[in-house]
Amino acid sequence: MRERDIENYLRQQVKKLKGIAYKFESPGNAGVPDRIVLLPGGRMQFIELKAPGKKPTPLQLSQHRKIKKVGFSVLVIDSKEGVDEFIASMGGE
Template sequence: MQESQLERLLKRKVESLGGQALKFVSPGMSGVPDRLVLIPGGRAVFAEMKAPGKNLRPLQEKRKRDLESLGFTVCKLDSRETIDAFIRRFFHEV
């Protein structure tokens, strides 16, 4: 499955549970996660989408560490299984 297909799957599942999976871009700052997932109840999680078996680039790893040092959660999603686990983890109260 391609990264773009996984991204659409995540968006569809999140929206079906009342959340939003916004495309995240930050002009002037490369390497930020692909999606900002807004979860009912006022929670937000970043999602970095990858094709199956692909790793984060070094700059993406740095941005992940930077966001996590601020207290945010950043998840790498690279398969249907990781998306399903993400949904279970963050939407279990919905």
């Protein structure tokens, strides 16, 4: 399974919750998480998507630390099961 497949699955599952999974790109800030997920009720989550078994790069981990330093979390997901766990934690199926 490829990262792109997991990303598409995430978008589909977020849409079922009436949420939005924006592609996150920040010019001049390489390594930012792949998606910002916005869910009803004011819930927000940064998500880094990886192919199964792959880990974030040092640059990505540096960006994750910056995000965490200002009070937000970054969730790393590398499988459809990981997407399902995230969705369940947000009150989905």
